[in-house]
Amino acid sequence: MADWRFYGRRSTLDQLRGLLEQPRWFFCRIQGRRRIGKTTLLRELARDEEALVERLVYVQIPDSDQIDVASQFRRALQDSLSNTVQALANDVHDFASMARAIATMNRAGIIVVLDEFQYFTSPQLAAFNSFLQAEVDVLRESKSGGLFVLGSLQSEMSALLDDKAAPLYGRLTHSFRLDHWDFEDLLAVYNDHGLEDPYEWLLLWTYFEGVPKFYRDAHGQGLFDAFSDTLRNELLVRLFLNEGSPLSEEADTSFLREMKGQLLSILHFVADHPGTGHNELVASVHWPTDTGRSLGAQLKKLVDNYGMIDRRHPVFSDSRSRNARYYVTDNFLQAWIAVVRPARDAARMQLRERVLEKAKPRSETLEGFAFEKLIRQLHVECSRKGKGDFPITSIEVGFWNRARSIERLVEIDVVALNSEDKRVRFGSCKRSASAHDNGALAAFENHIAGFMSTVEGRKLTGWEVEKVLFSPTFSKKETPGLEKAGYRCLDLNAYAQLF
Template sequence: MKFYNRTKEIADLQRIREMSYNDHSKLTVLTGRRRIGKTSLILNALKDETIVYLFVSRKSEADLCKGFCSEIEKRLSVFVPKMNSFIEIFRFLLEQGKAKKFSLVIDEFQEFININESIYSEIQNYWDQYRTTTHINFIVSGSVYSLMIKIFQDKKEPLFGRADAMMKLAPFTTSVLKEIMSDYKPDYTNDELLALYTYTGGVPKYVELLVDNKALTIHKMIKYICQSDSPFIDEGRNLLIQEFGKKYGNYFSILDAISSGMNTQSQIEAFMGEKSIGGQLNKLETIYEVIKKQRPLFAKEGSQTVRYEVSDNFLRFWFRYIERNRTLIELGNYEGLSKLINDDYPTYSGKTLELYFKQKLQESFEYRAIGSWWEPKGDQNEVDIVAITLDNKKALVAEVKRQKKNFKPQLLESKIEVLKNKVLSKYEINSLCLDIEDM
């Protein structure tokens, strides 16, 4: 699959590169979940530049340095003496930066924690010494989001405050997913577009896997996902164990509960045997950013009317179908798994369609607030989407249905009357039904 989008991010990286070369060295931190395309972005943005690319794998420091020395010698065309500690290599590169202009990229930067944690304070020491007298475009990236944030934003850490720019990559936008479908399946249906969004969450690597394997119909997507050697089968587990570490069990149970539709703290605690989970919910939301807290639009920040949802569409799907049906996988019954996902697709994708439209509205940049609305007690008068325009004068109120024939205009009108009385009295209201044809 060809490289898509990231126009703004490429422009930002190239602008920082020019500042590094013309002023003095700059440090950019690039974060984002696994498979989001961080390395591809860096290499595309700097494809015409001299790049020293160092990937931090879990080896001994001496073994790692051996490979680094070879890479530096090849990229900078200089003799590199044997060095067994990373900080020797880092200082050598900084010395090179006095006379040469180049980009230094360290990928999976957080892995130094598992190799030699003192490396971070040593980097800070030499970076402070050399930064203003060198011309290095220094970029670090990492897939373990919580650790990367800790390294650079925790006041107790040596590299706190050293980043000149921090960038977090998001999944593809809805318009890019449409572009990809147009390029690789020009006759695509909106249902196929919705399936691509449902099963990949717009994560570039997952989209690429389906594109490269020509799996762009609903049936072919599910068939590719449900096979013994499918990278999707263990992807959610690998991603989260990498993020959570050894204490992943309770986090998995919480995510499983939320993916199953238990979206309040009391429901999740009941699912987990009345175990208190407030602290873990807070970490999942604020540190790992795997879930998000939803309140009815206009509800106050401290309101107890809270629902939780898994913020990553792929993980939401993975927990609901892959992790929950691990027994089928262990039995090698991929046909059964495929049938289960196929049969449930019309129901499951209905919720995803609502998320798609919220994202599409957000990407239009025409609204100051986008959310749902429901009354604190019970689920009566629940409205799928309420969006407030930038001028704070108009409100879009929408019901989302896979098929418009299931839409009941009178029911929406009755909900709007409640909304007018409760929260939308000062707004001009535009109401509509959004269905799969509006994608």
């Protein structure tokens, strides 16, 4: 089994090195979802900069109270490799002394990392922000040291640092956002660990998307050495079902611990019905008659505050469109609710073989939805990096309408626009190439014609139209006939060759 190494983030690492080399104090935010690699990034930075190890103090902030936070902070100082830092520990007993210790360390060239910084939005911890502000305002004139604050909840980090009413507003000197690994980064992982089958790529992306920690856990469990035809079962068993498996409680602890009541009901319904509309939510979640306004407020929390649900609109529509559809934003959370947790719960009473048999069709359905999402993201990545032959000016999630009859229904998976060259790409995504059969192609043509006859579609009159079929793989036998019929065929191998 190949060793695990640090993947991606090279550009961010270079920028952080430049930050450390500047002869002035800094206050830097590093933000991203849980398990995305914020702490790992700083660990890699310290590995590259050996002198940084002794002048780096890391503190993970607990979701607790002032006494506990000060205790954790004091313990981190005691465990430091620096005598200067250790000497400060005994004087730390509350938020005021914590802030003073940070300032003293920074002036001595010590860099402080506060992880889970978003917890300082809670009422019992909020006072720390004012104490830190007082020290930061003086430190801005310093020539050494710095402060990293790491957080996973965008709305809470913004409330602490971007809200004009917040004590720390306007104090940041630098800000970084860590997103998922790109497909190009994932290809490096796949190549290093002998994963050559695009269906393996899709399966892993369906469950882990581009979250580094999950892939590292999979590597640690030997998953990448499993045979291709057993990979799905091995993924569920090794990562979730085995006693002590590393991700068996991940969603409950990282995503769902704050979810209760109506929020949880909405989240479960959207996970079980990807692409549901507002009316379906109202009808199916069985809300009391007087909570229509409450449903909107709860949806807003899940979309804007927690970022757990994605509200998507059809091509050319605006944010006020009533034709929005809802999806669980995070692949891992979607897989957890739709596949993993039912399998985990059933495995407590049923034979594992039966559990895995029932999980297979659920997983395949999930992989189909994930494949559409992956194709859209590949369009964006390729355009951003100058790869391929379709630079986009707008990537749309597709088009759908609110047809009164099934005959007038229009559904298109991908609508990619290049307004500069007046080109439009219509895409149909299928998890299996054989699903692009005559019936599916006829339906695809009807949906394109239906779209072009709408008010939105008429905006593209005179544009060059490209029709593309997407699947994880196309065989040499399948491609010629489809191309002869006027369709371009693109699979994951074709995208891999671009990188």
